[in-house]
Amino acid sequence: MELFSVLGAKGGWILGYVIPFLFVLTIVVFFHELGHFWVARRCGVKIDAFSVGFGPELFGFNDKHGTRWRFAAIPLGGYVRFHGDDSAASTPDLQKLETMSESEKKVSFFHQPVRNRAAIVAAGPIANFILAIVIFAGVLYGIGRNVTTPVFEVIRANGPAQAAGLQPGDRVISINGKEIDGYEDVLRVVTLSAGEKLDFVIERKGREITATVVPTLREIKDNFGSTHRVGDIGVSRWPARASAVRPGSAAMEAGMRPGDIILSIDGKPVEAFEDLPRIVSAALGKKLELVVQRGSERLTLHATPKPHPNNAKLGVLGIENPSTPQDSFRKRFGIVEAVGMGFSETWFVVERTMAYIGGIIVGKESIDQLGGPIRIGQVAGEVAAQSFYDLLRLTAVLSVSIGLLNLFPVPLLDGGHLLFYAIEAVRGRPLSERAQEYGFRIGLAFVMLLMIVATWNDIFQLFLRAQAS
Numbered sequence: 001m002e003l004f005s006v007l008g009a010k011g012g013w014i015l016g017y018v019i020p021f022l023f024v025l026t027i028v029v030f031f032h033e034l035g036h037f038w039v040a041r042r043c044g045v046k047i048d049a050f051s052v053g054f055g056p057e058l059f060g061f062n063d064k065h066g067t068r069w070r071f072a073a074i075p076l077g078g079y080v081r082f083h084g085d086d087s088a089a090s091t092p093d094l095q096k097l098e099t100m101s102e103s104e105k106k107v108s109f110f111h112q113p114v115r116n117r118a119a120i121v122a123a124g125p126i127a128n129f130i131l132a133i134v135i136f137a138g139v140l141y142g143i144g145r146n147v148t149t150p151v152f153e154v155i156r157a158n159g160p161a162q163a164a165g166l167q168p169g170d171r172v173i174s175i176n177g178k179e180i181d182g183y184e185d186v187l188r189v190v191t192l193s194a195g196e197k198l199d200f201v202i203e204r205k206g207r208e209i210t211a212t213v214v215p216t217l218r219e220i221k222d223n224f225g226s227t228h229r230v231g232d233i234g235v236s237r238w239p240a241r242a243s244a245v246r247p248g249s250a251a252m253e254a255g256m257r258p259g260d261i262i263l264s265i266d267g268k269p270v271e272a273f274e275d276l277p278r279i280v281s282a283a284l285g286k287k288l289e290l291v292v293q294r295g296s297e298r299l300t301l302h303a304t305p306k307p308h309p310n311n312a313k314l315g316v317l318g319i320e321n322p323s324t325p326q327d328s329f330r331k332r333f334g335i336v337e338a339v340g341m342g343f344s345e346t347w348f349v350v351e352r353t354m355a356y357i358g359g360i361i362v363g364k365e366s367i368d369q370l371g372g373p374i375r376i377g378q379v380a381g382e383v384a385a386q387s388f389y390d391l392l393r394l395t396a397v398l399s400v401s402i403g404l405l406n407l408f409p410v411p412l413l414d415g416g417h418l419l420f421y422a423i424e425a426v427r428g429r430p431l432s433e434r435a436q437e438y439g440f441r442i443g444l445a446f447v448m449l450l451m452i453v454a455t456w457n458d459i460f461q462l463f464l465r466a467q468a469s
Contacts, residue, residue, distance in 0.1 A: 020391060022075050026052065028128065028399045029078045032406070035127025036080045036120055041065075043116040046083035046107035053078055082109035114425050121417045128403030129346055135396035137335075137342030139389050144332040147182035152235045154272045159234015164213040166235065170202040181331065183237045188348065190215050192355060194231035229359065236272030242319035249318020254290065254303035256319065261293040273321060280305050284315035349400040411436075411443030 030052060037050055046066065051057075053072030060070035072078075083104065105111040109120065139145075150172040155162050172180045175189045176199050189198065194217040202209050215231030240262040245252045262270045265279050266289050280288070283305050290301045305315025333341060406414040416439065424430040431439075 024391065024395045024398055025077070026075060027395055028131070028402055031127045031131045031399065032124045032402060033078050033080045035123035035125070035130075038127075039123035040080070040082060040109065040120045043112060043120060044107060045109050045112060045116075045120065047080060048083055048085070049079075049081040051078050051081070084108040084110050114421050118418055118421045121414045121421070124414055125403035125406045128399040128406075132346045132349070132396040132399040132403075133339070133342040135342075135392050135399070136345040137338040139392055140333045140341050141335055141338035143389060144330050146328050147331045148184060148237060148328045150180050150183045150186050151237065153239055154236035156234035156236070156271050159232075160213050160216055161233045161235045164200070164211040164233075166200070166202065166211055166213070167204065170204050170209075173201045173203055173208065175200055182328075186235075190233055191230035192352065194229070196231075198233075236274055238273040238321070240270045240273045240276060244320035246318040246320070249316075250303045250306045251317040251319045254301045254317075256290075256292065256301060256303070256317075257294065259294070262290055263293055263298070264291045265289070276317065276319075280317055281308070281314040284313065286315070345396070346400055349397050350404055353401060353404055410446050411439035412447055413443065416440075416443050 033050065037047060040047055048066075049068040049070055051070045051072055053075040054077060055072045055074040057070045057072055060068055062068055084100070100108060100111075109117065112120075152161070152166060152170050152172075153168055155166055155168055172183075172186050174180055175186065178189070180186055180189075194215050196214065198213050198215065200211045200213055202211065213233050215233045217229055218232040219229055242251065242256055242258055242260050242262070244258055245256050262276070264270055265276075268279060270276065270279070284307060285304060287302055287304050290303055292299050292301060303317055305317055308314040308316045407418075408415045409419040410416045411420070420431060420436065420439070430436070
């Protein structure tokens, strides 16, 4: 059993959720600030403090360069304080800057050339991207990844795949010229490509066939209640087959056996395993008529869904996802290939994040997907209970997200500083103190609004889950 799963079982929500959350956040923030720190040192800038966390110092030490390494009471971030800074946001202490001696100015951040200041500021987000690449590459090199064979077992009626002539048993070789290793790769391409033409090369009975498929837009909900709009072509890797039936479940009481395929529920056709939650979740306590295929027999069974373990208002039958050892394999990667995949995985997170932001702007995406510390803690706890490697992957994803967020041209964020430096480079002089002050106020308002929305989403989702339990 995984360490974090054991902690959660023995220590409740503090060990099960708080510790994984702090583990993820501390690593991501530490490397972000380490990026600023490392480049600043090489530019000759004096660093007064490197803080892990905010608030009162719990303990710390001074290094030979005079930097105070402090560990603070509120472990929700951190900062690097350069010589001449007025705050953790790296705003200048104007009074202090005016009284600096020439020797102090040489090691002051705000007296550095524009190129040095830009490099120091950009180093934080860059460090986040490097961290993500290293984690992704390390996991892929160390344990590889499970790959599900990219074979379509189900082609939904009247879907884009059927319209394009795809058939059950087709194996995907490439999409838009990109080689496909597993079914996960197919989903990754399709979900990001609603409305776009995708050129499939498939293998069918030993022959290669091409087909052009245009994904439609479909709404799905995750385990935290957020709505996602994704591309869909109407295929599935798995029919509605029960690979296992849980003891004491509604399915077992109804007489279902491993290997049974559900054909319909209350007269409604069931094409794929993914259809079951949509039909069953709303039927808690209701007696359902199931038509199942068992070998050459077609049977009619009756099952009454029981409460979902995590949401007492949703019904479940209690059958397992129909994956089999023949469906998947573990793919290993050499160090060079793993690093390349690390770059690819990092770019995918960037691409997906930017697609989401663009979707919000044009009204295709909902802002309820935006989460804050509470949701990060929830996800970290649930991921940690699965495996430590999954928690590392979550750390990489969060590292990319924080690095990307900090590059937004919003004053107070690293991107806002870079915007000011770009203007300074073009004008030959910095913006006026008043203009910068107004910029920081706007940036602060934006960041606070973002935090309020994210926290509201977190609390609202917690309320919905509490109501359901």
